[in-house]
Amino acid sequence: MFWASYCLAALALVLAWPVPIALSRAKWPARSPFTALVLWQAIALAGGLSMIGAMLTWGLEPLGPNLIDALRGLGNILLNGAPATTLGLVHVFALSAAVLLTAHLLFTLLLTYYRIRRSRNRHRDMLTLLSSPSATRPATVVINHPTPVAYCLPGGARSVTVLSDGLLDMLSDDELSAVLTHEKAHLAQHHHLLLWAFAAWRAALPWLPTSQLAQQSVNELIEMLADDDALAQVPSETLVRAVAIVGTGAAPTDRGIPAPAVSTPLLGSPDELEQLGTVHRLSRLLTPQPPLPAWQRTAVLILSGLLLAVPTTLLVAPGIV
Template sequence: MLLTSYLLAGLAILLAWPIPVALSRAQWSARSPFAAMVVWQAIALAGGLSMIGAMLFWGLNPLGDTLISASVGGIKLLMGDPDVNSPGPVHIFALSTAALLGFHLVLTLIRAAWRISRQRTRHRHILSLLSEKSPTDPATLVLDHETPVAYCLPSFSGSVTVLSRGLVQKLSPDELRAVMAHERAHLDQRHDLLLLAFTSWNDALPWLPTSRLSLAAVQELVEMLADDAALREVQSPTLLRALLTVATGALGDQSGKHAAVPPTGTPGAPTEELSSRRLRRLLTAQPPLNSALRNFIIATAIILFAVPTTLLIVPGFFE
């Protein structure tokens, strides 16, 4: 069990700093946002499992050679069996830390989901007072506001896309179609759930480089994925003009007086920020990664997640 604990601890260190830093600087992610998204998810899941598993196995080591035997030993210890070795203070501390960390991660996820759900409910109520349904699409609300605004509001009971009157008036039909395709991709691909997971991860462990870098990367990647969906319907210059209209409109109105316009960086929602990397990939088309390289990256991510999972499920396998 000690070797398993050391392996998990080493993996946790790698996933906490050097690997996410290297991935955040990788240029290939703009050529395959989906593959990059899979890697970030594998890093987050494997990192969490490795941190908890390393402390769990260290704490359980005096009770047995495998997770099953250690669990049996723990039950016997609680029942007062004098033949079972009692864990020392260091092992009890490790077990307590593993339990608290796991509970903290789950609780933070639930709290973030609850907070975001309430924010969206309040926002939907405000929209019902200040907007009207589009005559061409009942799932689109038109906000009576001059600032060019476009965003989506995900919901399991009925997602909506919100456009401002100012945006509709400024965009051409093709540009408006590009914006609608972009927002529809956010809703269809449920990017809000991806952002919720990484937002809660960052809330739980804000001091960890992995959580900070992964949230920023995923926010950018979901926008790239939505851009790619829009590019299947319109040309790149059309999408770029539409995105620039939304971005410049948001920058031009920083008063925040209109309650139905969500603040920048709303947790668990697409940011719509036109980053430099998004701008470059729209200005200069780059060839996507070939299928062999993309499959290799995805397979590597699966293996990365499988390593701590295997060590947790089959403790002692490598000893």
């Protein structure tokens, strides 16, 4: 397992820095958002598994030729009091780091879920007081606010779409249909689960710049997926106007669609990143590109599977390296 730990460490480094940066700058994800989302998930899972696996295999290396045998040896030490003379200080440190990182990631995942759940419950309570059910649209509530607002609040059978009076005043019936289809797509495809997972990754590793890149990219991709659902119901021009109104907070003028004036930093404030995402969505809708060819989508999906298979194989296959 000596070389396995080095291979896992190298894989973790590659997946933590150059690969996410390259993917966040690539143009092809807009042509196949679903495929890109699968790849982002594979990168996150394989990266975490490689980080933990590198420390685990390094720490267990004196106890066996593979993970299974080494874990048996560790269990014999912990449960049966077998001598631990083969484990040096560096191995104990590596094992402790692997356990602590695993606990940190799991705890952050659960803590993020708890915070999101609590925030949604508070938001739902506020909506109960400040909104009224739509008379014509099921599972939709309307808040009294002049700014055009549209979003969905997940909650299983209690999921709702929230609209503002300002939005209803600005949108035509077709544009409103596009917005509702977009928001329902978020709920039907359970995008909130992806947002939870990548928010937890960023919270667990805030010192890693690529965790923010991954979260922002995933946010944009799920918006594109929901846009694609809306495009099946309304013309692209209608969706463009609706996205512009919601994204800019103003109705389009006769001179064209107002574009948010934002800078384009690698890492910006939440407001800047949200506006930048709107710019990317409008650009994609105004200048549509052909879908990614089937063979390229298949290649990316195979690559995603390999990203998960490689660290798993390095961990459990006896004597592979």
